[in-house]
Amino acid sequence: MALSYLRSSSSRSANLLRPLSSAASLRRPISTDTTPITIETSVPFTSHQCEAPSRSVETNPSELLTFFRDMALMRRMEIAADSLYKAKLIRGFCHLYDGQEAVAVGMEAAITKKDCIITAYRDHCTFVGRGGTLLEVFAELMGRQAGCSKGKGGSMHFYKKDSNFYGGHGIVGAQVPLGCGLAFAQKYSKDESVTFALYGDGAANQGQLFEALNISALWDLPAILVCENNHYGMGTAEWRAAKSPAYYKRGDYVPGLKVDGMDALAVKQACKFAKEHALKNGPIILEMDTYRYHGHSMSDPGSTYRTRDEISGIRQERDPIERVRKLVLSHDLATEKELKDIEKEVRKEVDDAIAQAKESPMPEPSELFSNVYAKGLGAESFGADRKEVRATLA
Amino acid sequence: MATGFHGVGAAVAALSSSPSNSFDSKKLLCSPRRSFPVRKGASFVADRSDGSVNLDLNPKARRAQQLIVNAVANKADSSPASSSSKPGHELLLFEALREGLEEEMDRDPRVCVMGEDVGHYGGSYKVTRGLAEKFGDLRVLDTPIAENSFTGMGIGAAMTGLRPVVEGMNMGFLLLAFNQISNNCGMLHYTSGGQFTIPIVIRGPGGVGRQLGAEHSQRLESYFQSIPGIQMVACSTPYNAKGLMKAAIRSENPVILFEHVLLYNLKERIPDEDYICNLEEAEMVRPGEHVTILTYSRMRYHVMQAAKTLVNKGYDPEVIDIRSLKPFDLHTIGNSVKKTHRVLIVEECMRTGGIGASLTAAITENFHDYLDTPIMCLSSQDVPTPYAGTLEEWTVVQPAQIVTAVEQLCK
Numbered sequence: 163m164a165l166s167y168l169r170s171s172s173s174r175s176a177n178l179l180r181p182l183s184s185a186a187s188l189r190r191p192i193s194t195d196t197t198p199i200t201i202e203t204s205v206p207f208t209s210h211q212c213e214a215p216s217r218s219v220e221t222n223p224s225e226l227l228t229f230f231r232d233m234a235l236m237r238r239m240e241i242a243a244d245s246l247y248k249a250k251l252i253r254g255f256c257h258l259y260d261g262q263e264a265v266a267v268g269m270e271a272a273i274t275k276k277d278c279i280i281t282a283y284r285d286h287c288t289f290v291g292r293g294g295t296l297l298e299v300f301a302e303l304m305g306r307q308a309g310c311s312k313g314k315g316g317s318m319h320f321y322k323k324d325s326n327f328y329g330g331h332g333i334v335g336a337q338v339p340l341g342c343g344l345a346f347a348q349k350y351s352k353d354e355s356v357t358f359a360l361y362g363d364g365a366a367n368q369g370q371l372f373e374a375l376n377i378s379a380l381w382d383l384p385a386i387l388v389c390e391n392n393h394y395g396m397g398t399a400e401w402r403a404a405k406s407p408a409y410y411k412r413g414d415y416v417p418g419l420k421v422d423g424m425d426a427l428a429v430k431q432a433c434k435f436a437k438e439h440a441l442k443n444g445p446i447i448l449e450m451d452t453y454r455y456h457g458h459s460m461s462d463p464g465s466t467y468r469t470r471d472e473i474s475g476i477r478q479e480r481d482p483i484e485r486v487r488k489l490v491l492s493h494d495l496a497t498e499k500e501l502k503d504i505e506k507e508v509r510k511e512v513d514d515a516i517a518q519a520k521e522s523p524m525p526e527p528s529e530l531f532s533n534v535y536a537k538g539l540g541a542e543s544f545g546a547d548r549k550e551v552r553a554t555l556a
Numbered sequence: 557m558a559t560g561f562h563g564v565g566a567a568v569a570a571l572s573s574s575p576s577n578s579f580d581s582k583k584l585l586c587s588p589r590r591s592f593p594v595r596k597g598a599s600f601v602a603d604r605s606d607g608s609v610n611l612d613l614n615p616k617a618r619r620a621q622q623l624i625v626n627a628v629a630n631k632a633d634s635s636p637a638s639s640s641s642k643p644g645h646e647l648l649l650f651e652a653l654r655e656g657l658e659e660e661m662d663r664d665p666r667v668c669v670m671g672e673d674v675g676h677y678g679g680s681y682k683v684t685r686g687l688a689e690k691f692g693d694l695r696v697l698d699t700p701i702a703e704n705s706f707t708g709m710g711i712g713a714a715m716t717g718l719r720p721v722v723e724g725m726n727m728g729f730l731l732l733a734f735n736q737i738s739n740n741c742g743m744l745h746y747t748s749g750g751q752f753t754i755p756i757v758i759r760g761p762g763g764v765g766r767q768l769g770a771e772h773s774q775r776l777e778s779y780f781q782s783i784p785g786i787q788m789v790a791c792s793t794p795y796n797a798k799g800l801m802k803a804a805i806r807s808e809n810p811v812i813l814f815e816h817v818l819l820y821n822l823k824e825r826i827p828d829e830d831y832i833c834n835l836e837e838a839e840m841v842r843p844g845e846h847v848t849i850l851t852y853s854r855m856r857y858h859v860m861q862a863a864k865t866l867v868n869k870g871y872d873p874e875v876i877d878i879r880s881l882k883p884f885d886l887h888t889i890g891n892s893v894k895k896t897h898r899v900l901i902v903e904e905c906m907r908t909g910g911i912g913a914s915l916t917a918a919i920t921e922n923f924h925d926y927l928d929t930p931i932m933c934l935s936s937q938d939v940p941t942p943y944a945g946t947l948e949e950w951t952v953v954q955p956a957q958i959v960t961a962v963e964q965l966c967k
Contacts, residue, residue, distance in 0.1 A: 280712075309749070311747055311748050321747075321752065328752075339736065340711055340736075342709050343713040343714075343715070344713065344715065346709055347712070347716040348716075350668065350713070370705045373704060374702075374705040376700055376702065377700060535787070536745055536753040
C-alpha cells in the first residue's frame, strides 16, 4: 500500500490515462522491483485441526507481475490447445486447466524445485510452472519427438525429472500413493523437501487416498495432499458424489486447510504454511476451491451438468488473472497498456511454440520399442520370447 | 547350456540332505555356456557354467564384490554347520532369500523393504527376519494392510532413485495393487520418455500350497505376463533364489520375483562368495536327449521325480527350469528343442492363458520346423483350488502324469 503513495501523483484508483512521465518510469524489466507489499486474501482460510495462517500475504510487484504473466501464458496455452484439438492435431484425451491457473502459479511461488509435485491428467500448466517449455508441451500434445516424453506419453503423461515434476497420471487417484512414496523417499534421504500430491474432488473418494494418508501420518512423511476442488468429477457435481464435500476435513486426524484456489496469493500462503507444517508434523491436506471453465476434457462440452450462467458468473467474479490484474492496476505497478502488451507477448510466444512444434517430426518407428526396459544387467527385451529381432531396449 | 553348477572350481558331491529336495543340480558340465554380453558400466556377475565367476565390474562395484569367505555361514539359526572340507554353506531357501536381501541392503543404502509384517514380526515366511533390528524402521517398513497404496508408494519412491523391495504376503494379495503394477510400475519408464526408471522388486509367495484354499493358492504370473515393461522371474532352489533376488534388486527394471509357498524349506549348499543369477536366463537342470521338459518353480521337483522313473524306464529327458517367465530364454530353450525335437511343458498355472500357453505359442512360432510332434503342455486345472487334500492334489500336475506324457510324446 505504501508504494503507491510514493510513486505517482495520481490517485490509486486511476487506472486508465496515466501521465507520460510516470508511464516512462514504469517501463523497466518486470523482475526488478521487490519492495514488499502486503495484500489480504479474498477470504480467510478455514482450518481443520490446525491454526489457520494469516490472511495477510507478503508479496512484491515483481512477484505479482510474474503471476500475471505466468497465468496469462497458461491461459493462452490452454486455449491454443483447444483450437489444436478441434483442428485434430491433438487427439485422444485433452484435459484443460484454464480457470485453475492460480493453483499452479501460487504453489510454485511458495516452494523450490527440490520439492516434488505430482498430479493427475490435468497437468499442462503444472508442467509449465515447473519449468517446462511451451515447445515441449505442444510437441508432446501433438505426439512429436520434441515433446517432453518424446511423443510417447501424450497429454496425460507430462514429466520433468530435473525439476521434480512426477507427472502426469491417467488413472484417477493412483498418483496419490505415488506422491506419498515420493515423500517417503524425501524423508529417507533427509533432504528437507516436501511433496505436493494433487488430486481432484472426484479422486477424493478413492480408497487408496486414505490408505496412503494413513501410512503417511503413521510414518510422519512430508506429504501435502492438495485437493483441487473444481466441484465436478467429470459430469458429476461434488454433492452427488461425496457425502461430505468438506475435503479438507476428510483426513480426520490429519490437519486440513480450505483455500480460495482462484486467489494466487492465498494459494501461495497456504502452500508456504503447509510446507512448514509437513516438515515438522507430517501430512496435511489442502483443499483449493477452484473452477475449470472448460469441460472435463475436450470431448465434454461442460454445459450439460452446469449452467452457462454459473460459468460466466465465476469468470466475472473470481477469475484468477483478473484478480491479479486488478491488484496490479490498483497498486500502480503497471499500466493497463503494459498488461495488454504482456498478453500480446504471451500470445506470440504461444503461437511461435506451436509453429515450432508443428515442425518437429513424428517419432521414429524404432522408438516403439525404446524405453520399455531400462538398460542394465543385460536386460534386452524381445517380448515374451527372445526373437532374433533383438530390440535393444535402451 | 546353462547349468545349475554351484560350486566354484572343482566338482561338488551331491548334497547329503533329503533327496527329494536337493537333487542333481551339481552335475559337472561339458559345454560352457555362452556368457551374457557385458555392458559398459554395468556391474554384474555372469553365472558361467564352467564354474568360474566372471567379475566384470566398474570400480564402484569392485569394492562390493570382494570374495567373502564364510560371510554369513555363522548365523545362529542356520542349518547345521558345514564341515570345513566342503566349500559354501548350507541353508534353507527362505534363508537364502534373506541372505541375498541382506547383502544387497548392506551394499546399497537405497535398498529398503516394505510389506505387511516384514519388520518386527520378521516376515510371515521369515524371509525378512532380523533385518528390522539390523537396519532400523526406516529401511524395513511394516505397512498397514493396504496393498494398493504401499505398492504405489514403493513405485513413487523408486521414481526418485530408491530401490524398494515390496513384499506381498501372498502374491494373490497383489491383485489389489494390479493398477499400480500395471500402469505405474510397468509403463512409467515408457510414458515418461525414459526419464524415470522404476528399480523396484515385487516379491512374494504364490502357488498352490497345502490346503490353503482357493484365494490363497493363486498363480499370478499368468495375470502379470502381458504387462509391458516388467520382468518376471521364478526361483526354485536356494541357489537361484539368492541369485535372482540380488539380480532383481540390482536391475534398473521393475522385477517381479515369484516364490512358492512350499519351497521355502528346501535345503541346499550355496557358495560363500558373492554371486548373482542372470535374470533372463533359463537353468539346465538335467541334460538329456529324448525330450525337452520345460518347467519352473515347484513343478521342477515334480518333473525331477518323474525323471527318476523315466530314467528307469529308459528315457533320457532334458529338464530345463525356465526361471525367466518374462522374457523367455528362447536361446536355451531353442537349442534344446533343436536337439530333442519334443517338448513337454509342465507348469502350475491354469491351462487357460498361463505361462505354458504363451511358451507354447512362442516355441511354435520360432521352432516349428524342429518339432517332431505337437508341444504338450501340462497345467493345473481351470478351477479354483479346492480345500480338500485329494482334490487339491488333482488340480496340479503330478509326477505320474508327467511320466505318461513323456511316454506319449516319445512314442
